[in-house]
Amino acid sequence: MEPQLRREHRERMLRLERQHEDRLRERAARGQRNELVTGAVIALAMLGGAVYMAPVNGWLSALLCGPSLLALVKVFVLRRSDPDDMRAVSLAGRLASNAAVQVQQPPPAPQQPPGV
Known part of the structure; x- marks a missing residue:
């Protein structure tokens, strides 16, 4: 009887391990x-x-669609982030900020030559 009990126990343990x-x-x-x-x-x-932001702020729209989108999706889906991704995001942010500053500044007034 004892060998039969050992076999049943072993089978039960294997079944529990598979379920786990x-x-x-x-x-x-x-x-x-x-x-x-x-x-x-x-x-x-x-x-x-x-x-939504494209008509109001083109630079913000570009920032939302750029490398930051790809970097965030990569973090959530693949669960990893490379330093190159963060560099691309910061570069895109700087470029968008520079573009926004240039757009907001009024163009310099044309100067008339002296003696006119």
Whole structure:
């Protein structure tokens, strides 16, 4: 009788281990879906904000559609961020800020030559 009990115990333990592994796989799949949905929502929100802001502030629209969009989606979907991504985001921010400052400054008045 004892060998039979050992076999049943071993089978039961293997079944429990498989169930545990299945649950872990399901959790991982659910987590990946959540990350994908979060990344999609952020991307759509940033694109929508860019379209909404385009007539008002073109530079802000460009900032929302540029590398920052790609960097954020990469962080949420792939769960990683490279230093090159952050450099691209900061460069795009600086360029957009410079463009905004140039647009806001009035052009210099044309000067008449002396003696006219």
